[in-house]
Structures are given as structure tokens and as C-alpha cells.
Amino acid sequence: GAVVSQHPSRVICKSGTSVKIECRSLDFQATTMFWYRQFPKQSLMLMATSNEGSKATYEQGVEKDKFLINHASLTLSTLTVTSAHPEDSSFYICSASREWERGEQYFGPGTRLTVT
Amino acid sequence: GNSVTQMEGPVTLSEEAFLTINCTYTATGYPSLFWYVQYPGEGLQLLLKATKADDKGSNKGFEATYRKETTSFHLEKGSVQVSDSAVYFCALRSDRGSTLGRLYFGRGTQLTVWP
Numbered sequence: 001g002a003v004v005s006q007h008p009s010r011v012i013c014k015s016g017t018s019v020k021i022e023c024r025s026l027d028f029q030a031t032t033m034f035w036y037r038q039f040p041k042q043s044l045m046l047m048a049t050s051n052e053g054s055k056a057t058y059e060q061g062v063e064k065d066k067f068l069i070n071h072a073s074l075t076l077s078t079l080t081v082t083s084a085h086p087e088d089s090s091f092y093i094c095s096a097s098r099e100w101e102r103g104e105q106y107f108g109p110g111t112r113l114t115v116t
Numbered sequence: 117g118n119s120v121t122q123m124e125g126p127v128t129l130s131e132e133a134f135l136t137i138n139c140t141y142t143a144t145g146y147p148s149l150f151w152y153v154q155y156p157g158e159g160l161q162l163l164l165k166a167t168k169a170d171d172k173g174s175n176k177g178f179e180a181t182y183r184k185e186t187t188s189f190h191l192e193k194g195s196v197q198v199s200d201s202a203v204y205f206c207a208l209r210s211d212r213g214s215t216l217g218r219l220y221f222g223r224g225t226q227l228t229v230w231p
Contacts, residue, residue, distance in 0.1 A: 006159070032217075043205065043221045044160075093159050097217075105219060107152075107159040 002028050004096050006108035013084055014116055021079045021111045023094035029074035030096035034105060035067075038091040050077055084115040118143045118215060122206050122222030129196055129229050137191040137225045139180075139206035147208040149173075149182050149189040154203045154224070163191075163204070196229045203227070 003026040013019045023033060032051050036044040050056035050071035058064050066088075068080040077096075081088055093110040097103035123138040141149065148167045152160040164173030169184035178193045189206060206222040 004159075034219075041224070041226070043223045046218065049218075095160075103217070104162070104165075107161070109159040110157075112157075 002096075002098070002104075002106040004030075004094065004106045004108040006092075006094055006111050008111060009109060010112045010114075012114045012116060015085055016083055018080055018082045019084055019113060021081075021092055021094075021113070023077045023079070023096065023108050025075045025096040025106070028096075028098055028106075030077075031074065031099055032097045032103065033071055033077040034095045034097070035069060035077075035079050036093045036095070038093060038110070040091075044093060047079075081113065084113070086115045089113055089115045118147070118208060118210050118218075118220045120206050120208055120220050120222040122204075122225050124223070124225070126226040126228060129227070131198055131229055131231050132195045133229075135191070135193040135196045135200075135227070137204055137206075137227070139189045139191065139222060141187050141189065141206075141208050141220075143187075143208055143210065145210070145212040147211050149180070150207040150209065150219070151178070151180055151189070151191050152205040152207060152221075154205065156202075160205065196227070198229045198231050201227055201229045 005024045007022045035047045038044050047062045048056045048058045056069035071077040095105040095107045097105050119142045121140050150165045151163040153163045164175040166173040166182035172181045180191045203224045205224045207219050
């Protein structure tokens with residue numbers, strides 16, 4: 001199979017603090033990982049695409065300095081929400097692909113972030 | 117550009133009823149088409165896919181046919197179960213240009229099946 005995990009599954013943090021979310025491909029090497037944000041009852045919004053060892057490519061309107069993405073290895077990508085505010089509260093989902101361009105994306109279970 | 121339009125929910129059905137969730141798309145080139153399912157509090161799971169025109173994807177009793185002439189990929193199931201209650205997302209994967217490999221999702225359709 002192709003299993004992707006995320007940690008933590010839920011996190012509550014105070015406004016102004018930073019929080020890190022991990023995305024791991026457990027049984028395959030992911031050349032590309034994607035980070036999505038999902039608002040309640042809405043679709044997934046692609047935030048950024050990251051290739052191992054390269055800088056992430058952010059979608060228009062996504063603040064690079066606020067949402068730091070690191071793809072340090074073929075099995076791990078991290079999303080750090082810096083100086084979080086209540087409006088950053090959302091469901092964050094990552095996906096991983098074995099190959100760029102035509103590779104199928106395998107999705108993690110998501111992380112529910114609540115900023116108080 | 118690339119986009120996906122899904123019928124808005126929620127959809128509420130009785131067990132064993134017939135299900136159709138409409139999905140149409142706009143794309144340049146020849147995208148692949150997908151249906152994903154999301155159970156409460158979970159990430160997305162691939163339900164089925166089709167990679168070229170006239171292909172039919174099927175899984176767990178669900179089917180969808182890639183119709184290029186109508187730019188549609190409607191999801192159907194002949195007899196739904198309570199366990200099918202979830203949110204269903206239609207998506208396309210771009211096959212060219214600067215958006216190569218990127219997924220575009222519809223807004224999702226909430227399905228609730230009552231016993």
C-alpha cells in the first residue's frame with residue numbers, strides 16, 4: 001500500500017505561537033508532497049508543493065513566511081504555521097506522490113488546528 | 117483554466133436507493149479524473165479514477181464514466197448503504213503546462229444515508 005501519516009491529528013495553540021505539523025510517507029519514498037487547507041464544508045485548497053531537497057512552490061495568495069514548508073527527506077515534510085492567529089484555524093491535509101507529474105497522490109488523515 | 121463543478125449537497129437517501137452525484141469539469145488538454153471520499157475527521161481516500169475518455173472507473177459498487185463530449189464524470193451507485201455516508205469530491209489532474217500533476221477539486225458533496 002501507500003500510507004501517509006500526519007502528526008498531530010489535532011492541535012490547539014495560543015495566538016502568536018507557532019505549530020509544526022508532520023507528514024510522513026510510511027512505506028514509500030515520496031518525491032513530491034503537497035499541503036492543502038480545507039475550510040468547513042468546503043473543498044481543498046492547495047497551499048504549496050514541495051519536492052525533496054528543494055524549496056516549496058507556494059500557490060498565489062499563500063504567505064511563504066507564515067506557512068513554512070520543509071521537505072528534508074523522501075519520507076518527511078513539515079508545515080510550520082508561524083505566529084498563528086485564529087483565522088489560521090483549519091483542517092490541514094498533506095498528500096504524497098511517488099513521482100512528479102503523473103504520480104497518484106496519497107492523502108494523510110489531516111490535522112485539525114485550532115488557534116485560541 | 118482547470119476547474120471542477122459538483123452538484124451541491126447535502127444529499128440524503130434511504131438505504132438501497134440509487135445515487136448520482138454530478139460532476140463536470142473544464143480543462144485544457146486531457147486530464148485524469150478522480151472521485152475521492154472523505155469520512156468524518158479523516159483525510160481523502162481515492163474511490164475511483166479514469167485516465168482517458170470513455171474509461172469507466174469502478175470500486176465498491178460505485179462507477180463513473182469519463183465523458184469528454186459532455187465534460188462530465190458523474191458518480192453513481194445502484195444501492196447505497198449507511199456506511200457510504202461521507203463527503204465525495206470530484207477532482208481532475210492536469211496533464212500539461214505549468215499545472216502538470218496538480219489536482220483540482222470540486223467543493224464536495226455530503227451524502228447521508230438513512231437506514
